[in-house]
Amino acid sequence: MSTVGQQLQQAVVLPASLDEAVSALSARPEAVPVAGGTDLMVAVNAGLLRPAALVGLGRINELRGWQYQDGHALLGAGLTHARMGRPDFAALIPALAVAARTAGPTQIRNAGTLGGNIVSAAPTGDALPVLAALEATVLLAGPDGTREVSISHLLTGMDPLRPGELVAFVRVPLLHAPQTFLKATGRSGPARAVASVAVVLDPARRAVRCAVGAVAPMPLRPLEVEGWVSGCIDWDGRRFIDPQACAAFGEYVAAACVPAHEPSGDPPTQDGAAAAPPASLLQLRRTVAVLARRALGRALA
């Protein structure tokens, strides 16, 4: 075993409860939590991370399931993608189950967790647009107790994870209505998203919520488009939407979420006209438009 491996083995703590894990992190502030290790070990192997110690979360049973609470599901951060992809979970939060089923190959889905997906906060994290569209909140456990933050505040850094804090649970409203997640990848088979779209219906609020993943550092919500399309739906009847409105929804979502120019792209021309968007951005816009249109169409079908 390598010297790094030996040092790490000596410094691995495996708490059996959330409280023990928080205490272990407080006792060794240099320690790094690890759940499935699918992101963390990639960083270690690439030489990007040299954790002085690890706090393994894999033995904390209370983080591996879910419970019902006031019309919400309280999801443990240790839920694996494989577990979330199973039918009983899919009956509860269909879009999150679909996202979990697409999150990498089988061995990754067996080990990778919801909490790890949130803390890694990769633009391609498949759970993230779903949680954003659901307006989920995250319960953080730390040395000063527990606090709850919205997923978007956590992901945008408005309310980041503080030293010594762990993601304990994710609170998701149970909407009892159709919801979808669609993902485009650059190849066939399991792969990271080039773009993804989550659409959820919230009939009680007569609202459609949508989030686009992978096109920006964090999921994007096209709020104005959500408001417009919510008004196009016959909520009291069959939840019908005119196909033209559905197609327009796709175009509007794409225009709102995919910029017309690369940040470092060509400036406007001398006569003030904007330069044409590069082909890659046009392609991305087309992809997002198709995903959004299909996602809404399926949710309303």
Ligand SMILES: Cc1cc2nc3c(=O)[nH]c(=O)nc-3n(C[C@H](O)[C@H](O)[C@H](O)COP(=O)(O)OP(=O)(O)OC[C@H]3O[C@@H](n4cnc5c(N)ncnc54)[C@H](O)[C@@H]3O)c2cc1C
């Ligand atoms: C080959 C491959 C393919 C992949 N494909 C996809 C894909 O298609 N879609 C996708 O979304 N992801 C994909 N991933 C990424 C990864 O599997 C997910 O992000 C996974 O959910 C990470 O969870 P984990 O438990 O393995 O996190 P870990 O690697 O254990 O941890 C990741 C980070 O989160 C921190 N952390 C973990 N749990 C907690 C917690 N409860 N509280 C505080 N901090 C915590 C760790 O300290 C670390 O910084 C892929 C990864 C690989 C290697």
